[in-house]
Amino acid sequence: MIRVELLKLARRPRSWVAIALLCLLPIVVAIFVAVTHVAPPPGQGPALLSAVLSSGSLFPAAALAIVLPVFLPISVAVVAGDAIAGEASSGMLRYLLARPVGRTRLLVAKLVALIAYVLVAVVAVAVTSYVTGILLFGDKPPAALSSGSLSTSGVIANSLSGTGMTPADVLLRTAGAVAFIAVSMLGVGAIALFLSTLTDSALGAALGALAALIASGVLVALNSAASISPYLPTRYWLSWIDFFRQPILWRDIDRGFAIQAVYVVVFLGAAWANFASKDVTS
Amino acid sequence: MIVTTGLTKRFGQVLAVDQVDLQVSEGDRYGFLGPNGSGKTTVVRMLLGLVYPTGGAIEVLGVPVPRQVSAVLPRIGALIEAPSAYGHLSGRANLMLIDAAGPRPRGGRSGRRRRVAEALERVGLGGVDDRAVRKYSLGMRQRLGLAAALLRSPRLLVLDEPTNGLDPQGIREIRSLLVELNAAGTTIFLSSHQLSEVEQLCTRIGVVDRGRLVLQDDLAALRGPTGRVLVRSPDAGQAAALLGGRVVYRDDDRLIVADADVAQVNAQLVDAGMRVTEIGPERRSLEDLVLSVTGSGSDRFGRPAARSAGAPGSQALVADGHRAASDADAGGSSQ
Numbered sequence: 077m078i079r080v081e082l083l084k085l086a087r088r089p090r091s092w093v094a095i096a097l098l099c100l101l102p103i104v105v106a107i108f109v110a111v112t113h114v115a116p117p118p119g120q121g122p123a124l125l126s127a128v129l130s131s132g133s134l135f136p137a138a139a140l141a142i143v144l145p146v147f148l149p150i151s152v153a154v155v156a157g158d159a160i161a162g163e164a165s166s167g168m169l170r171y172l173l174a175r176p177v178g179r180t181r182l183l184v185a186k187l188v189a190l191i192a193y194v195l196v197a198v199v200a201v202a203v204t205s206y207v208t209g210i211l212l213f214g215d216k217p218p219a220a221l222s223s224g225s226l227s228t229s230g231v232i233a234n235s236l237s238g239t240g241m242t243p244a245d246v247l248l249r250t251a252g253a254v255a256f257i258a259v260s261m262l263g264v265g266a267i268a269l270f271l272s273t274l275t276d277s278a279l280g281a282a283l284g285a286l287a288a289l290i291a292s293g294v295l296v297a298l299n300s301a302a303s304i305s306p307y308l309p310t311r312y313w314l315s316w317i318d319f320f321r322q323p324i325l326w327r328d329i330d331r332g333f334a335i336q337a338v339y340v341v342v343f344l345g346a347a348w349a350n351f352a353s354k355d356v357t358s
Numbered sequence: 359m360i361v362t363t364g365l366t367k368r369f370g371q372v373l374a375v376d377q378v379d380l381q382v383s384e385g386d387r388y389g390f391l392g393p394n395g396s397g398k399t400t401v402v403r404m405l406l407g408l409v410y411p412t413g414g415a416i417e418v419l420g421v422p423v424p425r426q427v428s429a430v431l432p433r434i435g436a437l438i439e440a441p442s443a444y445g446h447l448s449g450r451a452n453l454m455l456i457d458a459a460g461p462r463p464r465g466g467r468s469g470r471r472r473r474v475a476e477a478l479e480r481v482g483l484g485g486v487d488d489r490a491v492r493k494y495s496l497g498m499r500q501r502l503g504l505a506a507a508l509l510r511s512p513r514l515l516v517l518d519e520p521t522n523g524l525d526p527q528g529i530r531e532i533r534s535l536l537v538e539l540n541a542a543g544t545t546i547f548l549s550s551h552q553l554s555e556v557e558q559l560c561t562r563i564g565v566v567d568r569g570r571l572v573l574q575d576d577l578a579a580l581r582g583p584t585g586r587v588l589v590r591s592p593d594a595g596q597a598a599a600l601l602g603g604r605v606v607y608r609d610d611d612r613l614i615v616a617d618a619d620v621a622q623v624n625a626q627l628v629d630a631g632m633r634v635t636e637i638g639p640e641r642r643s644l645e646d647l648v649l650s651v652t653g654s655g656s657d658r659f660g661r662p663a664a665r666s667a668g669a670p671g672s673q674a675l676v677a678d679g680h681r682a683a684s685d686a687d688a689g690g691s692s693q
Contacts, residue, residue, distance in 0.1 A: 080458045087447065167442030171506065174406045174438065175460035176431035355369075356408040 081189040102139030110212040135209025156268035157282030164358035266343035364414035376569040389560030435512035441503020445492035496523030567652035583639040590636035
């Protein structure tokens with residue numbers, strides 16, 4: 077069943093269009109920056125973008141920062157929201173279950189397909205932006221961010237005063253960031269998957285998950301909500317930047333992984349409980 | 359094959375299925391009839407483990423459902439309400455995906471292409487090109503849905519309106535396919551509100567109305583002679599006078615006579631010099647039977663005044679049913 081789900085996702089033109097668009101946006105940004113040599117001042121605009129002018133090999137990180145806040149969650153929410161609700165509205169859910177595909181099996185297959193999609197999307201962005209970065213900005217070894225100037229409130233005070241990073245170092249750190257972002261997206265995916273078992277409308281499930289993210293973003297930015305902010309899904313989203321500090325700051329990264337794990341477990345559990353006991357009337 | 363006892367389903371406040379005891383035996387061609395919204399589809403979905411019953415028990419092929427439904431589903435082919443497919447893929451690709459989903463089939467993965475080709479051939483889509491299902495006509499979709507149901511040579515076929523959207527030739531083709539499958543040992547459970555379809559195909563019927571099973575019997579028994587004789591004569595007035603109190607109904611040149619002996623009635627009329635254009639035992643049509651045990655469907659929301667206006671209409675239908683069986687058949691197949 078997992079194979080079938082992967083095949084279905086791969087045969088769907090929409091999946092590839094979404095990934096292509098995700099890859100395209102950082103390329104457009106890179107071309108503008110390369111042509112004008114006007115990068116946002118440190119601390120403003122997408123994280124690390126100002127550092128890119130000095131070395132193209134940091135561009136994958138900047139590219140991930142560009143797509144992370146909006147575009148990546150949208151595409152993940154669309155795919156995850158479509159998982160069960162899409163089958164229900166196309167009328168295929170009843171035929172799959174009568175095949176029979178066990179309900180738990182179907183959900184697991186959908187989840188695996190979702191994870192694969194997230195990984196392909198994030199890696200595709202990283203690879204295309206690496207190539208773009210090297211072509212447009214050269215591959216001088218970059219400097220890491222200094223740990224002294226960090227702020228964890230989401231706005232990064234960039235500084236290039238740190239020690240230099242070797243290419244292997246950059247690769248490892250980028251891989252870490254890719255993994256972190258992929259896991260962060262699974263939290264969104266789990267929420268959308270849960271909503272997808274509640275409704276027969278794929279659009280409703282995707283928008284519901286995005287609404288949850290926007291609400292979380294608003295609350296994270298709100299000082300008076302500071303007491304709950306450590307438990308919000310988007311709170312540690314930007315902590316992957318800590319992979320590019322010298323030394324790497326693991327505190328927020330660990331917390332980010334942990335909070336996403338909690339969201340994934342809770343919402344997948346809810347999705348399973350709801351779907352396994354639900355009357356399929358679509 | 360299918361046994362349900364006290365099967366009940368409640369959706370919130372609505373009692374959709376109420377104490378249904380179905381009995382479908384091996385080799386039956388069972389017609390499951392009822393007005394729209396009477397609970398047919400809910401019953402079908404419960405048989406397939408899609409909807410969980412509120413009360414009662416289901417046994418399909420001797421296996422309790424929904425508890426062990428996954429053990430029995432591989433031997434069931436189903437067409438549930440409308441056929442569905444992934445619109446952006448071809449019919450063949452759809453069947454490949456459906457075949458790959460679920461437990462490993464008997465022929466293994468290598469037999470997939472062959473199985474799919476066979477199923478397409480059976481339903482008359484053997485030569486179909488690679489166009490996407492999105493561009494299929496309704497009839498082609500219906501055939502594709504049937505092909506999906508036939509993929510694994512099931513022992514039980516559960517079909518909901520399988521000839522929906524087909525033209526008369528297509529309907530006949532599918533009907534003979536079903537008869538052929540049935541002869542080869544497949545039990546057929548056909549849920550429909552098209553009486554003619556059921557009348558021409560099924561050997562046994564169950565009628566459900568407002569969630570209750572109101573009738574279940576062999577079609578032949580139900581449609582047996584009613585013990586009355588149907589007479590058509592240009593001299594109907596004189597004939598009625600001659601037969602006296604035995605005439606229970608007269609409508610222009612048609613008479614219904616309460617007498618089981620057709621030959622005797624005929625002889626009596628001819629002896630008296632009356633012309634007889636048609637005479638034979640009266641049989642109840644399926645339409646007649648079903649309408650007599652069911653109310654109007656749940657898609658009808660007439661106001662009380664409109665309802666009384668509708669009543670003579672249904673009366674007329676019942677009266678219309680007093681035709682000879684051959685007559686009703688001819689009327690049915692023209693649909």
